[in-house]
Amino acid sequence: MKPIEFEGVKSKNTMAFRHYNPTEMIQGKSMKEHLKFAMSYWHTLCSGLCDMFGEGTLEKTYGKHAPMDIARAKADFGFEFMKNLKIEYYCFHDTDIAPKGDTLGETLENVGVMVEYLAVKQKQTGIKLLWGTADAFSDKMFMAGAATSPSADIFAVTAAKIKTAIDATIKLGGTGYVFWGGREGYDTLLNTDMELELNNLARMLTMARDYGRKAGFKGDFFIEPKPKEPTKHQYDFDTATCIGFLKAHGLDKDFKLNIEANHATLAGHTFRHEIATARINNMLGSIDANQGDMLLGWDTDQFPSDIYEATYCMLELLKAGGLKNGGLNFDAKARRQSNTIKDLYQGYILGMDTYALGIKIADRIIKDGRIDDFVANRYKSYKSGIGQKIVKGETNIEELTKYALDIKHITVESGKQEYLESIINQLMFC
Ligand code: XUL
Ligand code: CO
Numbered sequence: 001m002k003p004i005e006f007e008g009v010k011s012k013n014t015m016a017f018r019h020y021n022p023t024e025m026i027q028g029k030s031m032k033e034h035l036k037f038a039m040s041y042w043h044t045l046c047s048g049l050c051d052m053f054g055e056g057t058l059e060k061t062y063g064k065h066a067p068m069d070i071a072r073a074k075a076d077f078g079f080e081f082m083k084n085l086k087i088e089y090y091c092f093h094d095t096d097i098a099p100k101g102d103t104l105g106e107t108l109e110n111v112g113v114m115v116e117y118l119a120v121k122q123k124q125t126g127i128k129l130l131w132g133t134a135d136a137f138s139d140k141m142f143m144a145g146a147a148t149s150p151s152a153d154i155f156a157v158t159a160a161k162i163k164t165a166i167d168a169t170i171k172l173g174g175t176g177y178v179f180w181g182g183r184e185g186y187d188t189l190l191n192t193d194m195e196l197e198l199n200n201l202a203r204m205l206t207m208a209r210d211y212g213r214k215a216g217f218k219g220d221f222f223i224e225p226k227p228k229e230p231t232k233h234q235y236d237f238d239t240a241t242c243i244g245f246l247k248a249h250g251l252d253k254d255f256k257l258n259i260e261a262n263h264a265t266l267a268g269h270t271f272r273h274e275i276a277t278a279r280i281n282n283m284l285g286s287i288d289a290n291q292g293d294m295l296l297g298w299d300t301d302q303f304p305s306d307i308y309e310a311t312y313c314m315l316e317l318l319k320a321g322g323l324k325n326g327g328l329n330f331d332a333k334a335r336r337q338s339n340t341i342k343d344l345y346q347g348y349i350l351g352m353d354t355y356a357l358g359i360k361i362a363d364r365i366i367k368d369g370r371i372d373d374f375v376a377n378r379y380k381s382y383k384s385g386i387g388q389k390i391v392k393g394e395t396n397i398e399e400l401t402k403y404a405l406d407i408k409h410i411t412v413e414s415g416k417q418e419y420l421e422s423i424i425n426q427l428m429f430c
């Protein structure tokens with residue numbers, strides 16, 4: 001496979017970048033610094049593209065038979081794949097990189113062996129770990145949750161897996177550690193002590209944070225919200241819920257959000273809403289870049305192709321001043337019928353170009369200034385007079401009542417949504 005090159009917008013080659021030009025400068029930083037693309041180990045190197053109704057359609061054993069040989073071959077393929085795509089980061093679960101052993105001890109040992117192997121690969125290629133995580137959802141022992149399991153033994157096993165994954169993240173220089181509470185939720189309150197489960201979840205996050213800091217982890221812990229699937233009701237429902245939970249348990253200084261596009265839509269929000277909620281709370285951490293299908297009610301994890309979504313995401317990121325310890329991880333898989341390695345390359349190229357075009361348009365929107373000016377002007381009544389007093393906390397309900405009684409004419413101006421949308425289209429298709 002030849003490395004994928006930037007050929008520019010005139011190119012019709014779907015095995016080349018038309019927009020992603022790593023060294024192109026936007027607002028004083030190169031595209032690759034802004035975007036920090038990452039490969040998801042699980043979808044890219046492990047998933048055989050099976051679905052609930054059928055087996056996999058793409059073989060992912062890399063011509064090997066013994067589990068540890070497959071694990072090493074997987075890593076070899078992955079690093080070659082990232083090099084070819086100019087992707088400088090990756091993300092993994094413990095279970096992605098190493099096979100399960102006969103005992104928990106053996107499983108964790110396998111992780112340790114593969115961490116050494118990955119460290120060498122990183123050194124050889126300059127590719128870095130963005131974030132690590134523990135899979136505490138796929139094994140059947142987690143059927144009723146991990147940190148929120150009714151079994152204290154499962155809580156302990158979860159702790160052991162998280163400790164090992166934090167150690168792996170530190171060893172490999174990862175700048176983030178993710179918690180996605182896949183089964184941290186419930187299907188029915190008839191069998192659930194929600195109060196104990198939520199407190200146990202906080203206990204686990206607190207222990208993990210304390211251990212990580214003690215062991216020298218300087219990066220961010222991330223929570224990845226998702227409202228449902230696999231459980232009916234997941235505790236980390238959306239960004240606002242997670243922020244409330246983190247603040248209630250004193251975890252908001254160490255934790256930020258890892259926001260996934262498809263999870264946002266499952267929660268009934270736009271992707272931009274979730275990112276903006278994290279941004280205004282100073283808790284925007286990282287992005288899982290993918291998209292869902294509006295006609296399917298589950299997490300389809302498709303490669304992002306929606307330029308509007310990518311543009312609004314990049315607009316928020318630019319406003320937030322970028323992602324410090326996070327990046328754009330393609331938590332995305334090719335469709336089941338797209339079952340060749342070439343499809344996988346084309347999926348990544350599509351996703352990377354979508355975001356590269358998105359940041360170019362976001363930059364145009366900011367430079368054009370009409371949208372920002374409109375919003376600033378819409379709230380101008382808070383810049384002086386009574387509005388300024390409200391914002392500065394210099395008034396009270398009695399003074400406001402007196403003021404309101406003296407108002408002669410009230411005008412609420414048009415919100416001009418159509419005007420604003422036409423500006424977006426002008427800037428998008430120029
Ligand atoms: C599942 C999901 C996970 C997390 C990491 O929907 O998004 O892959 O990103 O556990
Ligand atoms: Co994800």
